[in-house]
Amino acid sequence: MNEPGARGVRRGLTLLLATAVLALATAPGAWAHDQLVGPTPKDKSTVDKPLTEVRFQFSAKVNPSFGVATVTEPDGNRWESGEIKTAGTTLIVPLRPVTKAGGYTVGYRVVSSDGHPITGKIAFEVLPAALAATEPPVTSSAAASSASSSTPVPSSTPAAAPAEDGDTGWITWLVLGAVVLAATVAAAFVLRRVRRP
Numbered sequence: 333m334n335e336p337g338a339r340g341v342r343r344g345l346t347l348l349l350a351t352a353v354l355a356l357a358t359a360p361g362a363w364a365h366d367q368l369v370g371p372t373p374k375d376k377s378t379v380d381k382p383l384t385e386v387r388f389q390f391s392a393k394v395n396p397s398f399g400v401a402t403v404t405e406p407d408g409n410r411w412e413s414g415e416i417k418t419a420g421t422t423l424i425v426p427l428r429p430v431t432k433a434g435g436y437t438v439g440y441r442v443v444s445s446d447g448h449p450i451t452g453k454i455a456f457e458v459l460p461a462a463l464a465a466t467e468p469p470v471t472s473s474a475a476a477s478s479a480s481s482s483t484p485v486p487s488s489t490p491a492a493a494p495a496e497d498g499d500t501g502w503i504t505w506l507v508l509g510a511v512v513l514a515a516t517v518a519a520a521f522v523l524r525r526v527r528r529p
Contacts, residue, residue: 366392366444368452369421375454380461383430386438388423390450398443401425405436433460 372387373379386403396418403411403425413428423442430436439453 365446365448366390366394366450368450371438371454373454373456376456378457378459380459382462383427383458385427386425388425388440388442390421390423390442390444392445393421394418394423394442394444394450396423396442399423399441401438401440403427403436403438405432405434411436430458431463433458433463 367390369389369391371389373383386401396416399416399418401412401416401423405411411427411430413426415426417424417426423440425438425440435455435457437453437455439451441449441451444450
């Protein structure tokens with residue numbers, strides 16, 4: 333191969349390798365997983381109004397069939413009620429009437445639209461002002477029923493801790509590995525042709 337042709341091959345090889353490097357550098361951002369946008373109440377906030385649910389808004393729709401959430405107070409009592417629900421990109425965790433002031437922790441684990449698990453937890457404090465409206469007047473005839481419906485039942489098992497993220501992004505790295513492998517094979521083929529008399 334003459335010298336001008338060899339220079340052209342080298343330029344093409346350089347461009348191919350640069351493309352592979354650019355794919356490695358930009359793919360993680362382009363293929364970013366869904367994530368939590370924000371909870372209600374916000375993390376480390378104080379609540380001074382009646383609270384009937386906790387909401388988590390995500391960047392894309394989540395699968396409610398694989399959603400888990402626990403709402404606990406320092407004593408270990410659980411306050412979530414019924415099944416969690418979804419509305420678009422929002423996960424909704426219903427609560428039993430909150431009748432105790434203090435700190436609450438919400439742990440969650442959901443599966444996003446791309447099959448990636450999202451886990452985490454938030455904490456907030458319920459102020460006494462948020463309890464008055466949630467506690468109906470107790471009459472002598474309703475004392476027993478109101479006590480049984482508003483008193484938290486201690487959990488028989490510890491609150492489930494959010495599981496560690498088990499998705500290592502293997503699909504992303506598989507594609508990137510294929511790109512790099514293809515670039516390497518092409519480079520070896522071109523160099524062999526350049527060196528051939």
